[in-house]
Amino acid sequence: MHIHILGICGTFMGGLAALAREAGHRVTGCDAGVYPPMSDQLRALGIELIEGYGVDQVALQPDLFVIGNVVSRGNPLMEAILDAGLPYTSGPQWLSEHVLQGRHVLAVAGTHGKTTTTSMLAWILEAAGLQPGFLVGGVPQNFGVSARLGAVRTPSAAGPSQGASAPSGGSDVPAGPSVGAPFVIEADEYDTAFFDKRSKFVHYRPRTAVLNNLEFDHADIFADLAAIETQFHHLVRTVPASGRLVVNAREEALERVLARGCWSDVARFGIRGDVPG
CATH class of the missing domain: 3.40.50.720 (NAD(P)-binding Rossmann-like Domain)
Structure with a gap:
């Protein structure tokens, strides 16, 4: 093509x-x-x-x-x-149809820290031998490129040439049957295109979604914080029941997002109500 x-x-x-x-x-x-x-x-x-x-x-x-x-x-x-x-x-629609389909997508969302967290997560998976694909809104020094396809299937213990299903059992990353190798993506809440005003991240269909934080941003396209919370809930709606949300417990806005409905396992980090010193 x-x-x-x-x-x-x-x-x-x-x-x-x-x-x-x-x-x-x-x-x-x-x-x-x-x-x-x-x-x-x-x-x-x-x-x-x-x-x-x-x-x-x-x-x-x-x-x-x-x-x-x-x-x-x-x-x-x-x-x-x-x-x-x-x-x-x-762009997000093309990516969804031609790259992300069949992959274990790990999407990193939030007002701040997406690029850093996406880079760290991709490197952790790389160090674990999972050969992740990734798309980062920058060029991570450890990789030297902003994007790569990575392994199509999760490498088995026998080596990267042997295809295998995504880790199961003792793995901390939930995976359903026939889910391919991981792909880590920086999940932006900005709109998709002039003809598609949904946030980019609704196209990614993640199995694991990291919600780092949520504050008012992008005043050129969002009227208020509630409008952004709605888009984040659209993202939550796309995560399967066998998937997982990793959520900052210190963010009231994210708790409001989850209160609208959540159908996946939730793992929280931070202490709810804790305020930085």
Whole structure:
């Protein structure tokens, strides 16, 4: 497949481009500002980058245009795509359908600390020999890249070449049958695209969701804290009963989210009511 990514130099879309390239797709992309560090990472992967959103990019004739949330109506290339009736999708939707399907997704959400926690979790799983895939909103020093596919199946004790189901029994990571190797993703609550105003993280369908904290943020798209809490509850609704929520017990906003309904095991960290000194 040839995909052309609009807004490719954002940390999320750049990571998506790297995953698509690793999966064997032809990847091209454009942005209003082709800038490092993502531009350097993408060029090193052999991904062609185009400056700006010229309508002439329609002539590339990709199989699919993948649209970043930086793109809005009035963007000349987007208008040309719409006028011509060409196929397009959002970045989170493409990721869900082409990378995350069948994986044990571990999604890290919260107003603060997502990049750090996602990087730490991916490294812990790497050190445990699970060869996780990941997409981080930055470039973790231990890995040197912001995204990778990782193992398709959880490596068995016999070695990474032997496919096996996700750990069960004594594992602290709950897993259902036929769940593939782990994929750790930074789960952003910002909206998906101009045509999909849901938070990005509702597309990821995690089996394990880490809810670090929840405060009012993104005032450009959320009216108040309650509106963000609603999006977090949408995320909670996607976690299966065999999955797990790892929740900061010190966050009243997260407790309100769970009070709306929770169908999964909950593991809390911190002490409820404890306030930092």
